Each structure stands twice: as structure tokens, then as C-alpha cells.
Amino acid sequence: DQQVKQNSPSLSVQEGRISILNCDYTNSMFDYFLWYKKYPAEGPTFLISISSIKDKNEDGRFTVFLNKSAKHLSLHIVPSQPGDSAVYFCAATTRRTGGGNKLTFGTGTQLKVEL
Amino acid sequence: EAQVTQNPRYLITVTGKKLTVTCSQNMNHEYMSWYRQDPGLGLRQIYYSMNVEVTDKGDVPEGYKVSRKEKRNFPLILESPSPNQTSLYFCASSESGNAIEPQHFGDGTRLSIL
16 A cells, blocks of 8 residues: 555656656655655665645755645756756655654656756 | 765575675664665665664564664664565664654665575
8 A cells, every 4th residue: 555656657857947746645644744866876865855734845946845635745846957867755754752753655756857 | 974884785696595784874873774665666664773772663574684783783684585575775874763854875785686
């Protein structure tokens, strides 16, 4: 049962244009979401996150939007650059104290930014 | 430099031959975890550890063992590897283990079990 879904395995965008990566979740207990980026032969690295008390979080060229009613979030990259070509994983969790919380990952979207 | 180091990076072995993948972090993190990445399934957690001598199962623990005798090390042990454990493995760490905290990942270990 895939609780976090990234339905587009791949996305191709021209340099300078907007990249929009989508993520859907089914578990209504999820209230915190993270995006990780992964280059080939490297481990994932944290990119940006959002709490369910917000509907938008921005960090430079990266913005994450959260639509709680639709259980949907998206990552916008503007403008896209060739160095953004990577696999992007969406992940979700619940906020609890004490640690040990489970992070549920999506299947990933391969973004290719073309010149 | 803050890092999570996994060894080996690549391994081809045969069914039933015990193997260990080492993981070490130099950030004094409390929390460490192992994931496997498979096509179409994303990253799935195998085991995690909140502190020394404290380990717990993740989503897919069958066929794996772990230990946390020292804070910096968290080896993954496959006592009797099988072909369905062919995968890309990642070790990760974070300061406290709260999942809202970004995790630091190693560069991965690609295991092929023939």
C-alpha cells in the first residue's frame, strides 16, 4: 500500500522554464512533508519541507505547495537549471515528540532539465 | 566534513554467503537508519536505531540484522543473502531521530545477490 505516490516517473523541462513535481498522499495523519533530491551515485539530500499548518514554503528557486484537502503537494522549481536534473523524492511523516518517527517516501520523479 | 560513510559501495556475491555493509557517521548523531531503494517502490526503511544498543524494525526488516554498539557505527548484516535482497542500500543519520529533521544519507551500496 503506497501511502505516498509520485505518479510521474519522469519529467523533462527546458532550461529557464518552471518544473512542477507532484506528490499525493493517502494517510490523513501525515502533517509534515519533505522533498529530497538525489543525483546518480550519491545519497539523497534534503531540499525543502513544509508543515501542514502552512500551504506554501519558499526557499530561493524552490517552492513547495500543500493542498491538505486534496492530500496533494507539489514542488516548483523556477527557473529550472541543468544542475537540477536529478531524482526527487517526496516524503511524509507525522510530528511527534521523542523521535523515531517513520518517514514514508514516494517512488521518485526523475527530472531532466534540457538546454 | 560532516558525512555518512558506507562500505562497500558495490558488492556482487552469492546466495547464502554472509555479508556486512558498514555505516559510520561523524556528526555525533543519535539516530541512524537503513533504507533500500528498489525501482517503483521508492525508499523503504529496513531498521533504525535511536541510540546505542537501541534498534527497531522498519517496514522491511526480514532477512536483515543490525547492531549499534557504538554511536557512530550502524552495520547492516545479511546472514544468508537471497536474490530478492539485490538492491541499492542507503544508511542515514539525524541528530535526534524526529522525522521532520532532515536526514543525512550515505552515497549508497549496490548489492547484487546471485
